[in-house]
Amino acid sequence: MFFNSNKKNDSSIDGFSHLGEGSSFEGEIHCKGEIEVAGKVKGNISAKCLTILETGKVTGRVNAEKVEILGCMIGNTDSVNVHVGEKGVVRGDLRFELNLSVAEGADILGHVHKAKKDKNKKVDTEKVKYLEHNQAS
Amino acid sequence: MPSVILNHTILKGYLNEKDSVSIDGTFIGDIKAEEIIVNNLGNINGNLNASANIEVNGEVVGDLSADKIHLTSSAKVRGKLFHKNLVVDEGAQVEVVARTRNKISNLNKE
Numbered sequence: 165m166f167f168n169s170n171k172k173n174d175s176s177i178d179g180f181s182h183l184g185e186g187s188s189f190e191g192e193i194h195c196k197g198e199i200e201v202a203g204k205v206k207g208n209i210s211a212k213c214l215t216i217l218e219t220g221k222v223t224g225r226v227n228a229e230k231v232e233i234l235g236c237m238i239g240n241t242d243s244v245n246v247h248v249g250e251k252g253v254v255r256g257d258l259r260f261e262l263n264l265s266v267a268e269g270a271d272i273l274g275h276v277h278k279a280k281k282d283k284n285k286k287v288d289t290e291k292v293k294y295l296e297h298n299q300a301s
Numbered sequence: 302m303p304s305v306i307l308n309h310t311i312l313k314g315y316l317n318e319k320d321s322v323s324i325d326g327t328f329i330g331d332i333k334a335e336e337i338i339v340n341n342l343g344n345i346n347g348n349l350n351a352s353a354n355i356e357v358n359g360e361v362v363g364d365l366s367a368d369k370i371h372l373t374s375s376a377k378v379r380g381k382l383f384h385k386n387l388v389v390d391e392g393a394q395v396e397v398v399a400r401t402r403n404k405i406s407n408l409n410k411e
Contacts, residue, residue, distance in 0.1 A: 181310045184302040184320050191314010191330055199310065202302060207314060 185219050201235075218251055240274075248272065304334075308342045324359075337367070341375055348380075 180198035183189060187203035195211035201220040210227040220235035227242045234249035239256045246260045250269035257275040258264065264276065303321040306312060310326035321336035324343040333350045343359035354369035357376040366383035374392035382399040389395065 179305075179307065181307045181326070182302075182305045184304040184318060186302070186319030187304050187316060187322075188318075189312065189314060189316045191312060191316075193313075194311040196309035197307060203304070203318075 180213070180215075183220075216252075218249075303336075331363075339376075 180200050181195060182200045183203045183205065185202045189203065190206045192207050193199065193205070193209045193211065195209070198213040198215070199209070199211045200215045200217060201222055202217040203220060205220075205222045206224060208225045208227075209222065212228065213230045214226060214228045215232040216222050216235040216237055218234050221238075222236070223238045225239050225242070226237070229243060230245045231241055231243040232247045232249065233252040233254060235251070236253045237256065240259070241254070241256065242259045244261045245263045246258055246265070248254060248266045248270040250267040252267070252270045254270070254272040254274060257277075258272070259277055259279050261278070261280055264278070266272065303323060304316075304318050306322070306324045306326045306328065308325045311329070312326065313329045315330050316322065316328070316332045316334070318332070318334040320334070321338065322332060322334045323338045323340060324345065325340040326342070327344045328347065330347045331350070332345070332347065335351060336353045337349050337351045337355045339345055339357045339359045339361060341358045345359070345361045346363060348364045349355055349361065349366070351367035353367065354371065355365050355367040356371045356373065357378055358373045359375070360377040362379045364381040364383070365378070368384065369386045369388070370382055370384040371388045372378055372390060372393040372395060374390040376390075376393040376395070378393070379396040382397050383402055384399065385402065387399060387401070
């Protein structure tokens, strides 16, 4: 239809959401794409890709597939890949599944650990192997 | 630097921005900014408070207050409007109470 001609396709996400330097947000964020934070955020964030820019400050829990911390992050981070930039400040735990990279100069205070999401499955397979081994002998 | 919130992003809470905000996603809560633009896919449930202007192309349920409010042809708005200038394009779906005020800035403090 004539009206819909300049509407964007619902399924496509181009680029990333951005919270500007002069912004402050309090509450929850759920993002299926990429999000960049240059302002202040208080609250939990779940996203596919999160970048906290140098001027950004996040206070809360973060759950994402990829997290880049170039600014300030206070709270626990749970992600597949984590990168902390040279001006990055982290106060809280970092839990990652695959990769962690930390640039020289980063300031981290908290637990850093590699953990798999499917913990139970892993335990189960090990148990099965153990049982199978016992039966064989 | 303006804020941009894209489609497939849901924000719940309160946003305060010194610059402009452009929204294509879902926002539940209040927004205060210099300029607020709700794009076609934008969906807002809350009050909008802008010091300069508000442009609505999407859906808004809540009160709007700004010097200039522009509801375009694809807008769907329900709530109260406080404004100096109001523009409503042909085709806009509105269910509103509109009030013209000389000074919007005083109203915002209430």
